[in-house]
Amino acid sequence: MKNIVLLGSTGSIGKSTLEVVGKNQDRFRILGLSARSNLSLLLEQINRYFPEIVAVYDEEAAEKLKKKVNVKVLSGINGLIEIATHERADFVLSAIVGAAGLLPTLAAIKKGKTIGLANKEVLVIAGKIVMEEAKKNAVKIIPVDSEHSAVFQCLEKRNPFEIKRIILTASGGPFRGRSRKELLNVRAQEALKHPNWKMGAKITVDSATLMNKGFEVIEARWLFELPPERIDVVIHPESIIHSMVEFTDGTLIAQLSRPDMKAPIAYALSYPERLPDIVEPLDFDTLKKLTFEKPDRDAFPCLDLAYSAIKEGGTMPAVLNAANEIAVDAFLKETIGFNDIPSIIERVMQKHKKSPCNSIEEVLEVDRWARDEAEGLVRRIA
Ligand code: NAD
Ligand code: MG
Numbered sequence: 001m002k003n004i005v006l007l008g009s010t011g012s013i014g015k016s017t018l019e020v021v022g023k024n025q026d027r028f029r030i031l032g033l034s035a036r037s038n039l040s041l042l043l044e045q046i047n048r049y050f051p052e053i054v055a056v057y058d059e060e061a062a063e064k065l066k067k068k069v070n071v072k073v074l075s076g077i078n079g080l081i082e083i084a085t086h087e088r089a090d091f092v093l094s095a096i097v098g099a100a101g102l103l104p105t106l107a108a109i110k111k112g113k114t115i116g117l118a119n120k121e122v123l124v125i126a127g128k129i130v131m132e133e134a135k136k137n138a139v140k141i142i143p144v145d146s147e148h149s150a151v152f153q154c155l156e157k158r159n160p161f162e163i164k165r166i167i168l169t170a171s172g173g174p175f176r177g178r179s180r181k182e183l184l185n186v187r188a189q190e191a192l193k194h195p196n197w198k199m200g201a202k203i204t205v206d207s208a209t210l211m212n213k214g215f216e217v218i219e220a221r222w223l224f225e226l227p228p229e230r231i232d233v234v235i236h237p238e239s240i241i242h243s244m245v246e247f248t249d250g251t252l253i254a255q256l257s258r259p260d261m262k263a264p265i266a267y268a269l270s271y272p273e274r275l276p277d278i279v280e281p282l283d284f285d286t287l288k289k290l291t292f293e294k295p296d297r298d299a300f301p302c303l304d305l306a307y308s309a310i311k312e313g314g315t316m317p318a319v320l321n322a323a324n325e326i327a328v329d330a331f332l333k334e335t336i337g338f339n340d341i342p343s344i345i346e347r348v349m350q351k352h353k354k355s356p357c358n359s360i361e362e363v364l365e366v367d368r369w370a371r372d373e374a375e376g377l378v379r380r381i382a
Pocket of ligand 1: 007008009010011012013014034035036037038057080095096097098100118119120121144145146197198199200201202203261
């Protein structure tokens, strides 16, 4: 029986994880659940999965929950860290959105927990530190992001010297095919209509700007130890091929399935085994064709901002992430326009003086600085 702590249980990944766990209760047990503040859903989950311990980031919400349930309720960032490092946790599924997941995930790694990583921002912000800690503590980080799960599966038992490049696929999001000018007045509502995936609001906007793919390039750089020059992106609107690896002999291995996050979640949970009947198999009679195109780097400059952040290295990716979190939040609140997202991020990056990213304190300080700068720019537009 694997004891699982689920960080971000009320989110899109969190809910899909609980579905997989619910169907495989002979293998997995929910030891801990955590959320920011959505008490009604968290209550339902507590009554269904009987965790021993729960962490609610929001202090007020945590106090309310304590009056309603008979389990140990923790709060704040320390509560998240405590649950992520629980001595009986075998596996921590990191599915908080954004920088908020960094410290709990890092704490779990330091305690030697196996990690299922959905929260890609953790590697964007502090990839070097996180991977060094993982190595030091012999921790396996199993990707949950569908592209990285695909690459992880394609690379199993391969000689790393035979890898030529990784090709990450991207759906292109709801605005694929539009020019920068045509994106000027798009609203949050439209950005939230992703063609293939149902996800949380922040990552859905990141998919629309292609920042999500940029983050995934950075995530792949750390997970698979390849330089960004050997990580490419191809638009594949059907989201059937989840990513590919090209080898030195010129051949490729790809991983395919219907677009359903339950597949990479289940694989991370049960690795190296596979669980039965997670997703409906592909039907090649109805599938007919798979198509590919180049990403439009002019209409979606966030992709190249991410490439330049990882090439520059040090704390620049942390700046990229922090400015993006502020800009996306402002776009969702309709304070700024869609094209303001890359402009704000670029300006904050230009102002940042490169530093090496040696400690988590340094990363957190840069994160705060970049948020302040981005907020200043948002105020000027608003
Ligand atoms: P979501 O917005 O649906 O859920 C986010 C979860 O994080 C919620 O449970 C929320 O309560 C929790 N949370 C937010 N802020 C918090 C805070 N300050 N403290 C504690 N908990 C907090 O997001 P999602 O779509 O499930 O995505 C989660 C992560 O997984 C993101 O990093 C995203 O990039 C990644 N991811 C998601 C998908 C997907 O299909 N949804 C696919 C690949 C990767
Ligand atoms: Mg992905």
